[in-house]
Amino acid sequence: MDFQKQSTTWNWNTRFTTASTDSGGWQWQLQENANSNLLIQSGGQKKWKDENRLTGYFYRAYLPFTLGLYTKSWLQNDRQVSGNNQVANHAAGLFSRFNKKRGQVSVYAGYQQSQNRNRVDWGWDVGLQAGVSDLRFSDYKARLNWESNYDFYAQRQNYENSFLGGVFSKFSQFSGDSLRFTFSEMSKQYYVGDSIEQVKMYNRNWQNILYYNLSQRDLFRVRTRIESKDITYFNGRNVFLFENYLQYLHLGTRFSYTLNLRTSDQTLDNAGLETDSRARQTTLSGDFNYNFQPDRNIQLRLSYVKLQYDTPDSVVNNDDRDEQRYLISLIYRHRLSPLLLMEWEAYTYLFHQMYIFRQQSANNNWNRVYKISPRFVYQYGRVTNRIKTEVLANYTVYDFDELLNQARSFVFRKYTFSDSLRIRVFGENSVGGFARLELEDKGTFFQKEFAQQVLQSYRSEFYNIFISNAGFIHFKINFGYNIYKRREWRHVPRKRLARDIVNQGPYFSVKYLDTRRLILSASVSLSNLKDSAGQTTTYSTGYIRLQYRI
Structure with missing residues (x-):
């Protein structure tokens, strides 16, 4: 339970979790989160915002099955925005779970009430979750998971589906490879005045990580990621990202360093609009650490980032530009004695923004930040300065x-x-x-x-x-x-x-x-x-x- 008061706001946060301790017979779990916020305006008006979330389970295990009841409740009343802004969802039903060593399946079905201001809908609440892990195919191990949630109302239908698949293999004690794929889709329908609006989102993500332990002190890692998103609301929007990441890590007795290279290419397409864009970015960075002696150490961080932002329509949208960022950070630590520690930090940040078209060229600029900061720590017996x-x-x-x-x-x-x-x-x-x-x-x-x-x-x-x-x-x-x-x-x-x-x-x-x-x-x-x-x-x-x- 938390309570916090500022000059014009009061906040109450309560979290309550309890569960049965007996592993046999009927068991139960209950969790509640309640948040309240009071805003006192300059004229003395009091504006409240309350939110409450409750989940509960009452079940019994018949191995390998578990059968029981569930309830979910969520209520939000925001009078800081308007006088009538209450939304809620309450559901109750049955659930069943099947557990095995390498997999599980869960299903639930119930009835629910959804409230959006003055509109109240009744409908079914159903879902499924299934997953398997540690599946072996020759030298590969796989993991799969699927989850679906559906809301069936008289006037609306909502759903969420997601899939995760992963494969991992260790070729030797020095190298390994992993592949991960995720897919999710969501459709939400909600009231806007007397009409029903719909939002759809699709997300696909593919990632591959390959690593090599060149020695006990040297590691090389390669990561490739492809992500695609589709959003449909009034007009469609498509986002596509292709990213590569290379890393080399050396762990020496005195000298350690990390070298990184990251490239990305992201496109944004808006159906029917001239706001499409493409952003290509390259990052080179390195972290270096050298221990002169046990009481002396120096750290150096270098980073260079180049961004190229392009738009296909230079008449309406002339934001095409190149950006360059340079970062240098140097930290030197020296313990002068058992009582005194000295630390110096020097920091430089350079940013150059260059617009391509003459309409924006007046905004071309350099931003330069320089900082130097010494610090001393003295500790003797009971005294710390x-x-x-x-x-x-x-x-x-x-x-x-x-x-x-x-x-x-x-x-x-x-x-x-x-x-x-x-x-x-x-x-x-x-x-x-x-x-x-x-x-x-x-x-x-x-x-x-x-x-x-x-x-x-x-x-x-x-x-x-x-x-x-x-x-x-x-x-x-x-x-x-x-x-x-x-x-x-x-x-x-x-x-x-x-x-x-x-x-x-x-x-x-x-x-x-x-x-x-x-x-x-x-x-x-x-x-x-x-x-x-x-x-x-x-x-x-x-x-x-x-x-x-x-």
């Missing part, structure tokens, strides 16, 4: 900015410093604090002069002090105080303070761990918000979570 700082620069530059009347290129810069301290005073009692400073600015960027016109700047501060105890009976208790400050400036035509925000208040959280059966946690915080752009307000947030196993 973590310090981290980060510098980030994000530039977006349009290729033809100098030809336009107004520059559109912009830059965003941010500096962050954080420091946390935790001291274990005695036993499981600790005190500590956390501080974080953020300095940001953004504005127009002039690439030729490599200059910036600052339009907005911000300064954010966050402070936290806390006391925690984890040794009082089975309780874990935290008590603290938060302070958040944010100041915003506008720099055009001159620098002036535009907004000043201060949010502060205490918080309290507790977690109770008695046995494996009971888990109880709760949190509450009181906040006092002062906003120069609005009024001073005081509000509370919190949650309660209870889990009990019978």
Whole structure:
């Protein structure tokens, strides 16, 4: 059971599961999930959204058969959208299951009621599931599964069918091959006003994975996937995807790396519409890890992605473009002493978007993100101190900015410093604090002069002090105080303070761990918000979570 309160919303989530413990005679299972959400609007109006889902089984085993009753119930009432928006489905009936070591068959049949606002339908609820596993054909093992669900109403019919087939073979201790095929189809009919609309979806997926263990340290893997989707709603839509993936993995004593190559070709066809498209993508990536010594390590990640997006009609749709992405991430870790750990991270992301047709060429741009972040962790006895700082620069530059009347290129810069301290005073009692400073600015960027016109700047501060105890009976208790400050400036035509925000208040959280059966946690915080752009307000947030196993 969960309860959570925000400034304008209240959420209740309840999950209940129980089952009989006696393996002989009649047995039963019951599961219920209930969710409620309350939204209080600015005028004080209360808007509710409730959802409840219940499933139950009452059965008895006559090996290898199982016979019994089932019930399913789902109800949703959403008054946040409209005053009358209730949908529901309730069903009850008989089911039977046949189990063997390598396969099973399940069937069910019942009667159900479906409600969509003011419309109520009665009809049959039937289904079938059959599966076999560990079928052997020479050196191959196979798995098959089929599932069907049908709804028969007087005015509507719904159905879902799915099939899964898989074959696996291990040629030797170094190589293997697997083939998997799935097919699913779905048809749903529902009311729109006084008419009935229908949606049909078909999904076909074929996947082959081949791997070779070239040695105890080297692995080569090839994956091919073909997927086809058909969607029928007003007009038809067909999606076809062809994907290849190659991976080489080396696990060395000091030096390990992974090389990846992925190619994909996806087409989207809309019947009767000129919005067809084709997207071809190639990805090259590598992850490298080198251990200089047990206390020194460096990690490098490289990635290159090229996307080619084409549309057949360049008159109506001129979104044809090429995109290129480059990613470089370098992390260096060094344990300077048993007490001190140092870590440096350097990150670069480059994105280039190039439109093919002149109507969109003004949107050609480069996005460049650079980040460097050192971190230090000091731990001595009962004291743990973590310090981290980060510098980030994000530039977006349009290729033809100098030809336009107004520059559109912009830059965003941010500096962050954080420091946390935790001291274990005695036993499981600790005190500590956390501080974080953020300095940001953004504005127009002039690439030729490599200059910036600052339009907005911000300064954010966050402070936290806390006391925690984890040794009082089975309780874990935290008590603290938060302070958040944010100041915003506008720099055009001159620098002036535009907004000043201060949010502060205490918080309290507790977690109770008695046995494996009971888990109880709760949190509450009181906040006092002062906003120069609005009024001073005081509000509370919190949650309660209870889990009990019978």
